[in-house]
Amino acid sequence: MKIALDAVGGDFAPKEVVTGGVRAHRELGVEVVFVGPKAEVDRALTAGGAGKWAVIEDAPDTIAMDEHPAQAVRVKKESSIVRGIQMVEDGRVNAFVSAGNSGAVMAAALFGLRRIRGVDRPAIGSPIPTAGGGNAFLLDVGANADARPEHLLQYAVMGMIYAERLMNIANPRVALLSNGEESGKGNQLVQAAEPLLKAQAGVNFVGNVEGKDVFQGKADVIVADGFAGNILIKTAEGVAEFLFRTMRDAARGDPIATLGGLLLRPKLRSIRRRADWREFGGALLLGVNGVAVIAHGRSDGRAIFNAVRVARDAVQRDVVGTIASAIHERPAVTAPIEGQSRVT
Amino acid sequence: MKIALDAVGGDFAPKEVVTGGVRAHRELGVEVVFVGPKAEVDRALTAGGAGKWAVIEDAPDTIAMDEHPAQAVRVKKESSIVRGIQMVEDGRVNAFVSAGNSGAVMAAALFGLRRIRGVDRPAIGSPIPTAGGGNAFLLDVGANADARPEHLLQYAVMGMIYAERLMNIANPRVALLSNGEESGKGNQLVQAAEPLLKAQAGVNFVGNVEGKDVFQGKADVIVADGFAGNILIKTAEGVAEFLFRTMRDAARGDPIATLGGLLLRPKLRSIRRRADWREFGGALLLGVNGVAVIAHGRSDGRAIFNAVRVARDAVQRDVVGTIASAIHERPAVTAPIEGQSRVT
Numbered sequence: 104m105k106i107a108l109d110a111v112g113g114d115f116a117p118k119e120v121v122t123g124g125v126r127a128h129r130e131l132g133v134e135v136v137f138v139g140p141k142a143e144v145d146r147a148l149t150a151g152g153a154g155k156w157a158v159i160e161d162a163p164d165t166i167a168m169d170e171h172p173a174q175a176v177r178v179k180k181e182s183s184i185v186r187g188i189q190m191v192e193d194g195r196v197n198a199f200v201s202a203g204n205s206g207a208v209m210a211a212a213l214f215g216l217r218r219i220r221g222v223d224r225p226a227i228g229s230p231i232p233t234a235g236g237g238n239a240f241l242l243d244v245g246a247n248a249d250a251r252p253e254h255l256l257q258y259a260v261m262g263m264i265y266a267e268r269l270m271n272i273a274n275p276r277v278a279l280l281s282n283g284e285e286s287g288k289g290n291q292l293v294q295a296a297e298p299l300l301k302a303q304a305g306v307n308f309v310g311n312v313e314g315k316d317v318f319q320g321k322a323d324v325i326v327a328d329g330f331a332g333n334i335l336i337k338t339a340e341g342v343a344e345f346l347f348r349t350m351r352d353a354a355r356g357d358p359i360a361t362l363g364g365l366l367l368r369p370k371l372r373s374i375r376r377r378a379d380w381r382e383f384g385g386a387l388l389l390g391v392n393g394v395a396v397i398a399h400g401r402s403d404g405r406a407i408f409n410a411v412r413v414a415r416d417a418v419q420r421d422v423v424g425t426i427a428s429a430i431h432e433r434p435a436v437t438a439p440i441e442g443q444s445r446v447t
Numbered sequence: 448m449k450i451a452l453d454a455v456g457g458d459f460a461p462k463e464v465v466t467g468g469v470r471a472h473r474e475l476g477v478e479v480v481f482v483g484p485k486a487e488v489d490r491a492l493t494a495g496g497a498g499k500w501a502v503i504e505d506a507p508d509t510i511a512m513d514e515h516p517a518q519a520v521r522v523k524k525e526s527s528i529v530r531g532i533q534m535v536e537d538g539r540v541n542a543f544v545s546a547g548n549s550g551a552v553m554a555a556a557l558f559g560l561r562r563i564r565g566v567d568r569p570a571i572g573s574p575i576p577t578a579g580g581g582n583a584f585l586l587d588v589g590a591n592a593d594a595r596p597e598h599l600l601q602y603a604v605m606g607m608i609y610a611e612r613l614m615n616i617a618n619p620r621v622a623l624l625s626n627g628e629e630s631g632k633g634n635q636l637v638q639a640a641e642p643l644l645k646a647q648a649g650v651n652f653v654g655n656v657e658g659k660d661v662f663q664g665k666a667d668v669i670v671a672d673g674f675a676g677n678i679l680i681k682t683a684e685g686v687a688e689f690l691f692r693t694m695r696d697a698a699r700g701d702p703i704a705t706l707g708g709l710l711l712r713p714k715l716r717s718i719r720r721r722a723d724w725r726e727f728g729g730a731l732l733l734g735v736n737g738v739a740v741i742a743h744g745r746s747d748g749r750a751i752f753n754a755v756r757v758a759r760d761a762v763q764r765d766v767v768g769t770i771a772s773a774i775h776e777r778p779a780v781t782a783p784i785e786g787q788s789r790v791t
Contacts, residue, residue, distance in 0.1 A: 232689070234692060234693070282673065282677035282681075288592075290593045290674040291593050313678075313681045314678045314681030315684045315685030316685065319689075329634075330634040330637075331678050333658070334626065334682075335682050336658070338658035338659065339658075341659030341661060341663070342662060342682070342683045342690075343690060344659065344662070346686075346690055349718050350711070350714065350718060353717065357714070362710055363708065363711030365707065366703050366706055367704050367707030373697065374694060
C-alpha cells in the first residue's frame with residue numbers, strides 16, 4: 104500500500120505532515136510518498152527523523168490556501184495537489200491525502216480522477232458523535248452548496264457504503280436532514296428527495312431527522328445538501344466551543360467552581376476528544392474514481408496520521424469499487440424522476 | 448395593555464398557562480384575557496388562584512398540536528387560536544400569545560391580521576446566546592422552509608428592527624448565514640441575496656457568517672431561509688443536550704468527577720439557563736399586522752410569562768408600525784431585482 108501525502112498542504116506543513124507520515128509508516132505499515140518541493144521536503148524529512156524509506160515526489164509549485172481552486176489547479180500542474188492526484192490516476196500510489204486547499208483537492212480529483220459513472224456530484228462526509236458512544240455519518244458537508252433531489256439519493260448510497268465499509272455498521276439507517284420529522288415536511292428539495300429515498304431498493308430509509316436528532320443517534324447516515332450539512336457541522340463546532348469557553352469563564356474567579364472544573368477535567372477532555380476532528384483525521388472525497396482524503400487545514404501530526412488511516416481503510420475495503428457497482432446496480436439512482444428533478 | 452392568552456395551547460395547558468398569565472398580570476401589570484372553553488378555563492383559573500381581574504373569552508373549540516394548520520384554522524372558527532387572533536384584529540386586545548399549534552397560529556395570523564404591505568413572507572426569529580453574554584437574533588427559524596433572495600432582504604429589515612426595539616442594540620450588524628465567510632460563497636440563494644443586502648441603504652450588512660461564528664457574536668442579526676435557520680437552532684439544542692448528557696454520564700461511577708460536577712453545578716445551571724428557550728419565552732411572528740407571539744409547545748409558567756413580556760414589549764415599542772414604515776420607506780426591499788428574483 105502506497106499513499107501520497109501533500110507535504111506542503113496545511114497550516115503546519117511540512118513539519119506536522121512529516122510527523123504524521125512517519126507515524127503512519129511505522130504504525131500502519133504503509134509506504135508514504137511525500138509530494139512537494141524536493142529540497143524543502145528533504146530538509147523537513149531529515150528534521151522529522153524520517154528513515155530511508157521516505158520517498159519524495161518533486162512538485163516545485165504550491166497552491167496556497169486562499170487561491171481560487173479550479174483556476175489554481177488548471178494553471179499549477181507542478182503543484183503538490185495536482186501531482187498527488189496525478190499519481191493516483193497513474194496508479195503509482197493507492198491514495199492521496201492533503202491538508203491543503205480543499206477546493207483545489209476536490210477540483211484536481213474531479214479533473215484527474217473523474218466522477219464515478221452515475222454519480223453527478225462528489226460529496227464530503229463527516230462523522231458526528233452520537234449519544235451512547237457511536238458515530239453517525241453526515242454528507243454532504245460542503246462539496247456542493249446546492250443539490251438536486253437525485254444528488255441526495257446518490258449521497259445516500261455513497262454514505263451507506265461508507266458507513267458499512269469504514270464504520271462497520273450493518274444495514275445503516277439512512278435519514279434526510281429536515282426542519283421536522285414528519286414525512287412531507289422540509290423545503291422543496293427535501294420534499295422531492297423523500298419519495299426517491301423511500302422508493303430506492305437497498306436503502307434503509309428511516310425518514311426525516313431534525314438537527315437535534317442527529318446527535319441522539321436516530322440514524323447512521325444523514326443526507327443533506329452541502330449548505331445545510333455545512334451549517335450543521337459548523338454550528339456543532341460553534342456550540343461546543345461556546346459551552347466549553349463559557350464554563351471556563353464562569354469558573355474563573357470562583358474557587359469552588361474552579362476546583363470542580365479541575366476534578367472534572369479528565370472527563371471533559373475525553374468528551375472534547377470525541378468531537379475532535381483530529382481523531383477522524385480526514386474526509387474521504389466520495390464519488391470520484393480514486394481515493395482522495397481531505398484533511399483539516401489546521402491538521403497536526405495526529406490528524407495527518409488519522410487521515411492516512413482513512414485513506415488506507417478506503418483502499419483496503421474498496422470503497423470506490425463498491426460505490427461504482429452500487430450506483431451501477433441501481434440505475435434509478437441517476438434517473439431524475441419527471442417533475443422532481445429540479446428545485447425551483 | 449390587554450393581552451389574550453391561549454388557555455388551552457401547549458403541552459401543559461391550561462395549568463401552566465394560568466400560572467404564567469397570573470404572574471404576568473402581577474409583575475407586568477397587563478390585563479390578561481384567557482381564551483378557551485369557558486368551563487375548563489374557569490376551573491383552571493380558580494385552581495391557579497387567579498383573581499377577579501381574570502377575563503375569559505369563550506372559545507369552545509381546540510386545535511390539536513398535530514392538526515394540519517391551515518385546514519384547522521379554516522374549519523375551527525371557534526378555536527382559541529382563531530378567536531385570539533380575531534380579538535387582535537378587532538382591536539379588543541393588543542396582542543395574542545399561544546403555546547399551541549404554531550403552524551395554526553401562523554396561519555390564523557396570516558388570514559386574520561394579514562401581512563404588512565411590502566412583506567411577502569412572515570418570519571420567526573430566535574435569540575442566540577453569544578460569547579461575552581449578549582444575544583444575536585436569527586431569523587427565519589422555520590416560518591417558511593424555502594425563501595427567495597428578496598425575502599431574505601425583508602427578513603434583514605425586520606430582524607434589524609427587532610434587534611433595535613426589543614434587544615436595545617443600536618445600528619445592529621446584519622449578516623447572512625452561509626457555508627463560508629468569503630463574499631460570493633454560499634448556495635444560489637445566498638449568492639443572490641448578498642448583493643441585495645449590500646445595496647440596501649439603512650442595513651448595516653457586515654457580510655456572511657458561518658454556523659460557528661453565530662455564537663461568537665460576529666453579528667447581531669443573522670438572516671437565513673427557514674430551513675437553514677431551523678437546522679441551526681435545532682443543532683445547537685442537540686449539541687448542548689449531547690454535551691451535558693455526556694458529561695453527566697461520564698461523571699457517573701467516578702467519585703472524583705462526580706464531586707467535580709457537583710461543585711460546578713451552579714455555574715452549569717446558569718449556563719444552561721442562558722441557552723434556555725424558557726427565558727426567551729416566545730417568538731414574535733414578524734411581518735403581520737398585529738402582535739402574535741408563538742411560545743414553545745412545552746412552555747411552563749415561566750415560559751408563558753416571558754412570552755407575554757415579549758408581546759408587551761412588541762406592543763409598547765411599536766415593532767409592527769416600525770416594520771411597516773421601514774418596509775414602506777425602502778421600496779427596493781420588495782422589488783425583485785431582474786434575474787435574481789428566483790433561485791433555480
